[in-house]
Amino acid sequence: MDNGNIIEVKNLTKMFGKFTAVDDISFDVKKGEIFGLLGPNGAGKSTTLRMLSTLSRPTKGTATVGGYDTVKNDTEVRKLIGIVSEKMIIYNRLTARENLWFFGSLFNIPKDTLTKRIDELLELVQLTKWKNAQVGTFSTGMRQRMNVVRALLNMPQVLFLDEPTLGLDPQSSVEIRDFIKKLNQEQGTTVIITTHMMVDADLLCDRIAIVDHGKIIALDTSTNLKKIISGGDTMIIKLEIANLTPDLIASVKALKCADAVTQENSTRLHLIVHGEEAFDNIIDAVREKNGKITTMENLQPSLEDVFLHITGHEVRDSADQKIPMQQGPGRRFGGAPRRVR
Amino acid sequence: MIDMTAQTILQHSFRIAKKDLTELFRNRLGLVLLIVMPLFMMVMVGFIYPSNGTISNLQVGLVNENSGYNSVFASQSFITGLNQINNQTHMLVITNVNSTAELKDMVQRGQLEGGIVIPSNFSQSILSGEQGTIIIVSDESNPQISATIQAALSGVFNAMGQQLAIHNVLPLNATNPLAVVQPYSIQTQGVVSGHPSYFDFIAPGIMAMTVMMSVMTGLPVAISQEKEIGTMDGMMVAPINRLSILLGKTIAQTARGLIQGCIILALAIGIFGVAIQGSILLVFALLLLGVFSFVGLGIVVTSFTKDQETAQMLMMTLMFPMMFLGGVFFPIQQMPWYMQDISKILPLTYASDALRKVMVLGSGISQISTDLIILIVFGVVMIAIALPVFKRMMTR
Incomplete structure (x- = not known):
């Protein structure tokens, strides 16, 4: 911990039978950092998080949290951490207070301290009014706030969040994000967050590890990750064509300079291209099919573009095999499928 | 720690x-x-x-083919005895059926659960000093019911046989005619009192x-x-x-x-x-x-x-x-x-x-x-x- 790292991961591997979910990854997380694991479903983010939070035993490699080995010193690690997982860890038939009391009592916190802390936490997420109502009657947003403060009962040094905004409406997502940010700034809590939401990663994380197929394929700050695109000869282009047809899309996709083509709506394409001739080539291809270009714009790269750029554009990730592509207006299709939003 | x-x-x-x-x-x-x-x-x-005695209201057909012997109808006393005992236990619901063939048909249709046939030579057998035979037509698809009919009938026969025997030994002037006919009786006693x-x-x-x-x-x-x-x-x-x-x-x-x-x-x-x-x-x-x-x-x-x-x-x-x-x-x-x-x-x-x-x-x-x-x-x-x-x- 002298080097400022609160988490150190070395050659961590998890296999389920013959399937390698996490493939020999190594990284460090600095104390006080918000660290994001970004990737499609099935990339191995959650499994990594479960190993770090002592819930799963690594097949190979080691991980330490606060200097303690997650396997050999699991009890010490557990005292330092809190987890918010994709599945909410709250009991619907218990009231808000009872839920917090139950989980708090497992940490051997003295009674009066625990009482005080529960009141504070409920106040913090504006649930004081509902403290004696059964959690089953809450809205999803309220339940997720409960779920988050539940993880804070032991005042953890490290907070693990697994897809904390999944299934939440935009407003609740913003609330949760703000709360995490506040916690990190005021308490100095180190936060490890997994997400497949580019927005979450972009707005929250100090550093982001892009995970695909169990491997970390890029790790840097959001700004630096974007430089991978803006620094090279890759461009992001928004292309609006009044009479967009599948035939036209196919011919754009067939272009050598096009790395990824996604359809955003009935007239708009989103392209990742490279090379000096890219603009010309695209215009030629569209013209050849009698396409009418209404807008052509060079965009600032987003994390999503970075992701598409690095992972390549062939269909090869497990998320796509699990969720069949939906065709229709407003749905994207093309070289790089909808693996990230 | x-x-x-x-x-x-x-x-x-x-x-x-x-x-x-x-x-x-x-x-x-x-x-x-x-x-x-x-x-x-x-x-x-x-x-x-x-459990014992709980079976009741079995649908049973009765065929009386007995033609009598010297105008004596031994089957009549059997039927009377059967009815008497059944009135106490309500084990059977008896329907009169014309022929064995009809009885079997009714069992196959499921209208009856079994049947009792009194053969034509019943009276003749009894009166000529032979055993009277009664035929039970049973539904093989339900062994439990067939066993129950048999048990019910054997109860009837037992009682009838006993009555007949007591009547026969009366002239011997025994103090308890039953003791002569059935010298052994069984009494069950549990470890604790009461009837579990x-x-x-x-x-x-x-x-x-x-x-x-x-x-x-x-x-x-x-x-x-x-x-x-x-x-x-x-x-x-x-x-x-x-x-x-x-x-x-x-x-x-x-x-x-x-x-x-x-x-x-x-x-x-x-x-x-x-x-x-x-x-x-x-x-x-x-x-x-x-x-x-x-x-x-x-x-x-x-x-x-x-x-x-x-x-x-x-x-x-x-x-x-x-x-x-x-x-x-x-x-x-x-x-x-x-x-x-x-x-x-x-x-x-x-x-x-x-x-x-x-x-x-x-x-x-x-x-x-x-x-x-x-x-x-x-x-x-x-x-x-x-x-x-x-x-x-x-x-x-």
């Missing part, structure tokens, strides 16, 4: 048990079922089981079964359910011993089982008139011992099932043989020897046997010591197997 002493483990497990029970008591439907399930079980098993009903037999068995099963089925379901909704992770990341989770869940399920056991006991005493001869404390001690002997098995099942559905199916598979081979509903002695051998390795057999001895026969601890020792040994062995298995499962 966190204090991992037995006391902390117990404290944590009590909190988990309390949480589980709070959830249970807030589940209205679950609570109702908790009471209704044993009630159904008692009522159904208690009333449906064909079938309920007395099944109530202890059902109690033992419900309580023990609640742990064996409840534990895997409760744990796999928490794994499925994800709340198990919340307990797993707390710095508590894994044993606390297991123990807490076991305590909660035991409490649930004992509540059900008490309900069955109350129903048995209040509604079904079951009397408890032995010590009620011993009854509860036995139920707890039964739970203990099943915990290990429950943990093993828990460790091998990933989701609730599999857990439930596996439990059903294990439960059925136990229910029927454990001597809960039927006496073990009436099973073939190989089935008896299987039932001897099931802990439920010993628990229900011991409980029955205490409740019906008023046995004390020393009289059921064999059962107790087997239950304790079984429990200890199963837990010794279960704990390492469980530990491995928790850190998968």
Whole structure:
């Protein structure tokens, strides 16, 4: 911990039978950092998080949290951490207070301290009014706030969040994000967050590890990750064509300079291209099919573009095999499928 | 360092048990079922089981082909006797049928459950000093009913034969003609006074079964359910011993089982008139011992099932043989020897046997010591197997 790292991961591997979910990854997380694991479903983010939070035993490699080995010193690690997982860890038939009391009592916190802390936490997420109502009657947003403060009962040094905004409406997502940010700034809590939401990663994380197929394929700050695109000869282009047809899309996709083509709506394409001739080539291809270009714009790269750029554009990730592509207006299709939003 | 002493483990497990029970008591439907399930079980098993004298209103056809002999109709007195006795027992509902062929047809149609045929030479046989033969047409698709008709008829014949014999020996001037005709009589005397009903037999068995099963089925379901909704992770990341989770869940399920056991006991005493001869404390001690002997098995099942559905199916598979081979509903002695051998390795057999001895026969601890020792040994062995298995499962 002298080097400022609160988490150190070395050659961590998890296999389920013959399937390698996490493939020999190594990284460090600095104390006080918000660290994001970004990737499609099935990339191995959650499994990594479960190993770090002592819930799963690594097949190979080691991980330490606060200097303690997650396997050999699991009890010490557990005292330092809190987890918010994709599945909410709250009991619907218990009231808000009872839920917090139950989980708090497992940490051997003295009674009066625990009482005080529960009141504070409920106040913090504006649930004081509902403290004696059964959690089953809450809205999803309220339940997720409960779920988050539940993880804070032991005042953890490290907070693990697994897809904390999944299934939440935009407003609740913003609330949760703000709360995490506040916690990190005021308490100095180190936060490890997994997400497949580019927005979450972009707005929250100090550093982001892009995970695909169990491997970390890029790790840097959001700004630096974007430089991978803006620094090279890759461009992001928004292309609006009044009479967009599948035939036209196919011919754009067939272009050598096009790395990824996604359809955003009935007239708009989103392209990742490279090379000096890219603009010309695209215009030629569209013209050849009698396409009418209404807008052509060079965009600032987003994390999503970075992701598409690095992972390549062939269909090869497990998320796509699990969720069949939906065709229709407003749905994207093309070289790089909808693996990230 | 966190204090991992037995006391902390117990404290944590009590909190988990309390949480589980709070959830249970807030589940209205679950609570109702908790009471209704044993009630159904008692009522159904208690009333449906064909015990002596309970069979009634069997649809039976009567064919009288008897043509008489020298204008004497011996069949007439038989029919009168049959009716007389049937009026007392109501075992049969007798319909007159014209011919044997018609009778068989009606049995095949399902209109009748069997038939009695008086052959044409009945009177002739009796009057010429031969045995009178009556033919029973039985429905082979239901051996139990055919056996019942035979039993009913043999009762009729017995009574008729007795009456005839008494009439025949009257001229001998015996003080008790019956003693001449039937010199031996049987009287049954139980170990305790009163006439135990079938309920007395099944109530202890059902109690033992419900309580023990609640742990064996409840534990895997409760744990796999928490794994499925994800709340198990919340307990797993707390710095508590894994044993606390297991123990807490076991305590909660035991409490649930004992509540059900008490309900069955109350129903048995209040509604079904079951009397408890032995010590009620011993009854509860036995139920707890039964739970203990099943915990290990429950943990093993828990460790091998990933989701609730599999857990439930596996439990059903294990439960059925136990229910029927454990001597809960039927006496073990009436099973073939190989089935008896299987039932001897099931802990439920010993628990229900011991409980029955205490409740019906008023046995004390020393009289059921064999059962107790087997239950304790079984429990200890199963837990010794279960704990390492469980530990491995928790850190998968």
